[in-house]
Amino acid sequence: MNKHLKKIILAVLTLGAVFIIATVSINIFLKNKLESFVNERLPENMIRSYDEITVASFGGSLSITNASLIIKNKKDSVKHTFINVEKLKISQISYWDYLFKDEIHIETISLENPIMAYYKDRVLSSKDTVQKGIIDIYKPIIVNKLIVNNSRFAIYEKSEDSTKLYTKKLSVAIDDIKVDKNTVKRKIPLEFKSYRAKSDSVFVKVSPYENVTVEDFSIVNNNALFEKVTLKTKYSKKKLSQVISTERDHYDLNLQTLKIEAIDFGFNQGQFFAKSKMVGLTAPTLEIYRDKLVSDDLKIKPLYSKMLRELPFRLTVDSLKIKDGNIKYEERTKSENMGGSINFRNLNAAISNVSNTYNSPEKTNIKINANFMDNTPISVDWSFDVNNKTDAFLFKANVDALAANKLNSFTVPNLKVRLEGRTNKTYFTIDGNSEAATTDLKISYSNFKINILQKDGKEKNTIFSAITNIFVSKNSKSDDNSFKEGTATANRDKTKSIFNFLWISIKAALVKIMV
Template sequence: MNKKTFKIFLLVVSILSIYKIVEYRVTKKLDAYLITQELNYDTLSINLLFGNITLENVSKKKDSLQLSAEKLEIKGVSYYQYLKNNSIYIQDLKTINSTITGKILKKGHKKETRKDSSKKAPLDLKIDNIDFENVEIDIQKNDNFPLTVKNISFVINDFELDTSQNKSIPFLYSNLEVSVIDFETQYSKVQKVKFSKLIFEKDNLSLDSLEIVPLKSREKYIYHVSEEKELMTLLSEKVVISDIKISEKEKFNFTANHILFEEVFFNLYLDGTVLEHPDKRKDLYSKSLRELPFNIDIKNVEIKKSKIVYEEYTIEGNKPGILNFDNLNAQISNINNNSVRENNVTTAKIQSNFMKYSPLDIEWIFDINNKNDNFRIKGSLFDVNSKNMSSFLLPTMNVKMDGYIDKMYFDFEGNDYTSNGKLNLDFKNFNIKVLDKDKSKKKVLSWLANLFIKDSSKNGIVKVATENVERDRTKSFWNFFWKNVEKGLQNSLI
């Protein structure tokens, strides 16, 4: 080895030695810092040349939550950005096979810390790519109900932390992709929600096998709620939301071009025999949407091949009254609570078969930002027989109706207080039977009921108007709609 080669060799060895010494000291300092942050791990390795950090078997306890990962990789840390701009820039952040367990504490349980009088400058953090693979969750929420997820994976590109303002989304990004497998959580003593798969990518979200299911039987659920309410079952094969945009200026904003619900089964069961009906206001849909704590703008909602079943148990010993809406399809346009937008009229067009065989068409119009909650609902119903009419009235009111409705056209306009409208009927052979508890006919009451039925209206076409039908504001919009139909039938028959 000549003298020149020896000098080069010595220089290389010196550089490598210095590098290793610096890397060792940086590792020690980082190790000491991570201990102060209560971050536990088995091994820590650093590559100063490329700005890479790797931790294996990492775990951290945050309040009552335990976070762990098989591996945490940080690549491409920029020394230049840190030294010149006092900011943290990272090319890639990745975790592999992570778990989150424990319990989310209520805010009141959080330990108070003294506020530093000297305001710290907001942290400037930028990460080109974040990749969390195979995250498993098994936690207890602050309402003491469980939440489990078998697998979450997500990728965020061009992540930038934004703590300069008090925002609900304190970061910016250019792209987000999320995959969730087997999500399940309980949200009350009697209900839970779950789905098999969620995919979010390129501003589109798809949800497979969405379910909201009871945890208690129909006989027992009412004893586990604080007030009279329905037990819900919802099953949807597919939910697709297209062109989602989320932003935040003065308020959180959610927009979507199209939402599709496919093959939905929606069942509501009410036990009205145990608890009193709550004396609590139920807002119309326009008011509920108007008063959301965020802005919403959905261009179109579509419901395909679905079914709605409403059951009400009101008289002990009777079966529940039942209303079926089969083969339901709906198109809803312009769900928007932006008060400065010119066109805020929401239109819903619904087609279904009432009680399997009676075609029902509804067009429903309302303005979310109208403070009086004005609405108009019109439509038609054909071929309703006595069995269908009595399926709800007989179990809930001990009233049986015989006859046949050939055609019914309705058109009602109203607001949060009252409504007016018209009802056109073409029906045959109407007869009312009032039954006692053992289902035998109460002859005197039935005779009186039929005595007051107009002779001319037992058969034929009748056109009637309804005026000043008052809304019970402790009940839903659909109860109000039914009161208008009921008033029209009374005016037609009596």
């Protein structure tokens, strides 16, 4: 072997040895840095532990097994957040960026089988948490991908049924994350480019009375799909009436899919915002029951325009669509029965500008088509301007032929009234605001008759029925194509909902025309 070849081999071996020594040294250095960070740099109110930190000599990777973190209040040391991770792996740390760009650049951070629990009622409020940041960041941290696999996450609160939120088999991936000394002070302490998430089970307690469940959901490229969504009152109808002190609706909602497109959210000048191009609800079935024997809720009920205007965050939904919906409303007014019902089937709706961010004169527009009481087509065109503080609105509707006896499922148990005859066509326009409304109505009807029933709701009260029908016009005109028209004004009862306001407005016009 000549001298020249020996020199080349010696140089290669020397460089290899230097590389191995440098790699091992840097890995040991990084391991020590991580251990130092975990043990010294985390705040005192964070209790941390782990079984082992291992280093891949040539991969620039670190693994932590059985890591746990417990966060407690600084003032009273009450523990409120518990995190356990079976394995945390930090892969492909860039030595070059660390040494020459003064930043920590990581290809992937993965968490396997994490379990997270947060006890909301144990946390003491602290106004300076966001401004000061959770930890001090000396070098920017850039992560190409954060992956969370098969996690369980729960939020608990102080109540008899303490679970506020629970999800299992939740997996999340976030791309192009950046954390530095400025981002950690924000309400969302990091910047990111995109995210994906999926889970096969979600439970949310939305109030002391109602729960939401989702069988499956996924978020991909800022588009979310929730499947088999339910919102249900946790009590039976009878039990709810026993536990509430004032009127409250009993809900049973089943939704095939909920789709949210082009999601965007965050904080702008300290205020939270949420945006979506389109929200779609497919095949919702909603049953609402109200027991009117329970004491009235005398709180002021804002109209929808005011509710949107006074949301505590900025909401922008360009379009909301409902497809193939069914709604049933039951109301009980008599103690001897469970009430009567009305329904809307095959309901389709298109709503634009569900928002409090646009400027006048742009309006929220609601267009609805449905079958009322099974087979009577009804169309609605409803609009209002969120920025108009008088809460002015315009509500227009067309109702096709309706057999009056279809309404008996509601009027008999609740009003002790049985109807006969038919309406051929009804048009009405309600021009209202938060105080009052004027209704223009025209209606064609024939052979209309009101039968007042006895207290048992079965037999006809002949005398009262005869007297009532003296004052009610039997037909609108001499033929089915003729209309009776009228205009009436109704004052709003602000302790009632918008639907009560619409009903008393229509009723005022009907009474003026027919009586």
